[in-house]
Amino acid sequence: MFINRILIRNFFSQKNKFADSPNVIRDLGKVTKDLYTVPDHIKKPHYYHVLNKPSRTDGKIPIKNEKQIAGMRKSCKLAANILKMCEEIVKVGTTTEEIDKILFNKIINSNAYPSPFRYCGFPKSICTSVNNIACHGIPDDRKLMDGDIINIDITVFFEGFHGDCSRTFEVGNVDDVGKNLIKQNKEGLMRAIKICKPGACFNEIGAEISKYAKEVDFRNVRAFIGHGIGEFFHGPPEIYHFENNINMEVMKPGMTFTIEPIYSEGSDELELWEDQWTTSTIDGSRTSQHEHTILITENGHEILTLPD
Template identity: 75%
Template sequence: MFSNRFLFRSFFFKRNKFADAPNVIREVGNVTKDSYSVPDHIQKPPYYHILNKQASTVGNIEIKNEKQIEGMRRSCRLAARILNMCQDVVKPGTTTDEIDKFLFNKIIASNAYPSPFKYCGFPKSICTSVNNIACHGIPDDRALMDGDIINIDITVFFKGFHGDTSRTFLVGNVNKPGRYLVEHNQKALMKAIGICGPGKCFNEIGREISNYAKEVKLSNVRAFIGHGIGDFFHGPPEIYHFENTINMELMQPGMTFTIEPIFSEGSNELELWEDKWTTSTIDGSRTSQFEHTILITDNGCEILTVDD
């Protein structure tokens, strides 16, 4: 989600070595006005009925009991299972709108609700961020091209709890720098998860990710944060993916939150597009993002968004 602490550049496209790449996204495609039908029997979050504002991520961090933790495990496993289905549809010629429809139907068939749908007015059920789109890309009529990379961000609301995860997929024959970017972004996430546990300071997550980005010579995007999650979509704590002294609280068993770093092969500065959702690197460089929801346990942490 957006961090309120950081501003985006105004809307423009800065030309440099990335700007002439054939697969740079320069404008939003046609976003269809689908009226998705969510069956009555599926439990819906409060914002389905009333347009909401972005939830606050500042405040006391919820310590979940065993019943809540089991609810989180169910929703997160479902999110992971549905995300894994994307591999069958992520290929050249498929539009991001087709991916959205495919996943909407899978989520509904699982008796769950696609959490992004109607959240703060978001028009689709997932986010699809291609190449230089860093986050919150809206599915549209652009067909995926050979060599693209695409982040698909899925959250499901299932039996009262949200499960949130994302992955960057390779489309066809991705060049070596693109594969390098995706590989090391995923490794950064796993390194950050590896240091989590009771008594650890939240800012150690950002330090671990920043150090790894420097080691592999990639840019670490600062404008988005991880967040607490549960029966709410976004809440405390704020998870910063860069070295910081902002969140000095300590992790405790029962806390659940997402870690979702974004790496860029060029600039880490972003511009917010006119739709107020889509964000792009200012130089057109590609980005990658991976995300898991985790639980702090008595002895360490558990990745909840895994498909058993």
């Protein structure tokens, strides 16, 4: 559920333990408007040339053949290895635009395309969501502060296939609640992944994520879904991260999709800011998100986005 931006300003003006934090993101930062140049030799998705609308995520779930699976393994491994680089570049005083520039160059130098760039008009190559920004944060001029937590979401388009993953990182000295939020969010993802195998129902994923969030006393954000991925950036199946009877289809070998739950230390309600991308919790509470791309195999599953 999204609410008007003015409500968060009013809410933040009231006393609450989250909004009083100096690390709360209250306003959009300055985003450099100069677009990156992608070299001619880099294979580009169709939306690079024409402004598109979000892809449909309903419909028949594709079953990938061995050649397509091999392509997915390459793109996902590349995305995972680039995400791992962030362990070295996420530091106090670094801006998210600086991180974006470093990763853009790394992706291009790997002969890949940063999938978010120009997708529905998105201006940067990665998403950086800091503290109370739950998802789709645009890299800007804000410097990372001691105690921040930041989700970095990387998708690459390599040799015709998209590979997608994300992780929440600590910046400097993070308090115990923040550390635990990150830890339990990752554990919630891994528990959901363990469910994945031929014959399992997709709605079991959301049930497990919700169940675990309750066990560890965090709120499970329901506003975003995982998605099928491959030669398309977003497609079927839709992966709901909450208890549901919406997607009752069963998993079959050759299906590839993302699981990307978000946990919050406070409210699970979000608002959409005026850039039409940035989403924040309504109370300024921090969120954590982790994401992997999964392949259903004959005997279970394979996590495609594990780094070397």
